[in-house]
Amino acid sequence: SALQATALAGVTHNRAFLLELLDQPIFVEGGATTDYIDRHYPEGFSSEQPGTASLAAGIVLQQILAAEQHFASALSVNEELRGWVSTGPVTRRHTYEVGDATFNAEITSSSAEQFSVTLMEATHTVTLQTLNADRVALLIDGQRVVLGYHQSDAAVIMLATDQYEVTLINTDLIPPESAEDAQGGKVQAPMHGQLVSLLVEADQAVEKDQRLAVFEAMKMQHEILAPVSGVVQQVNGHVGQQMAAGDVIMLIEEAEAE
Missing domain, CATH: 2.40.50.100 (RNA polymerase II/Efflux pump adaptor protein, barrel-sandwich hybrid domain)
Structure with a gap:
């Protein structure tokens, strides 16, 4: 559980591989031999890549953190007005990068906790449940997902689950060089x-x-x-x-x- 709760960012590591090993009964029971990796991973280990639902979670988390920052810096704003706008649901469009891939996403917020995200021809509903300094619980299409995260700046957020780690970049928020x-x-x-x-x-x-x-x-x-x-x-x-x-x-x- 300690390894599952650990999110590593900025360095090369084998966290996903260790988690997979700890999910193998023969390894946990001490039955693995020195040729275990050669026999079970002859072509090496590749961690699971995030799907559109996971990317939607990261996109929403980035929106939520930005809203939290704006709310914290506002003066004398009633808690009941958090996320309220007079124009109804608000839709935003941004461009993102994950690794070598670039894609567009459309984010519609109906409240401070409820979002709809369309990307790569898929649409997901995302609802915030709990948020703290390094972990967030979300309902993604009705399924509860807990993510570890680290936000290095407004444009870049790193996500970690049991299966994968990914860095999501909102290219629209990258500061200009001059x-x-x-x-x-x-x-x-x-x-x-x-x-x-x-x-x-x-x-x-x-x-x-x-x-x-x-x-x-x-x-x-x-x-x-x-x-x-x-x-x-x-x-x-x-x-x-x-x-x-x-x-x-x-x-x-x-x-x-x-």
Whole structure:
């Protein structure tokens, strides 16, 4: 149980292999000989890879930890308002990396504890049960799962179960390398609200400060302006969509300075 409760991050280790050995009766009973590994693992050992349900758990955990941090830094916010928004369920879209794989995910939160995640053509419901400094209990599609975790920063979270360990990276949260990069072509929702109008489309050339979209929040409409001149590379939002503060509406490939 001590090994199961241990999560290792940042170093190469054989935790998953040791857990598998301890699940073998012959090994536990002392019947293993010096050729045990050669006979049972002639091609080496490969740990189980996480499926979409496990990745959805990591994505939700990252969202929950971010919300916890925002709530902790807020002033005089009633506990009953945790996770509440006036616009109903909020959907976010992010890009993630796991090893060499990159994928997109859509996360919809109906409360501070309940989420739906769609990724790789699969959809999972995830509900938070308990959370502490290094372990979380979730219901994933109705099944209880306990994960060990370590969050090195807002973009990177490491997960550990009996079967696998995985590092999940939200590439949208990776800090830019310079202030100049930070002012690039990422167009984000300024606050929680609804996208009521899109004035440009993918592959369209735009000028700096050109109107791109109209965003409605708290019964007021806000113009979304182009931060740079360039070409619209990708449009993530659609008219009528509820978005959270910081969600990426579109990406603009900045024109090279002449």
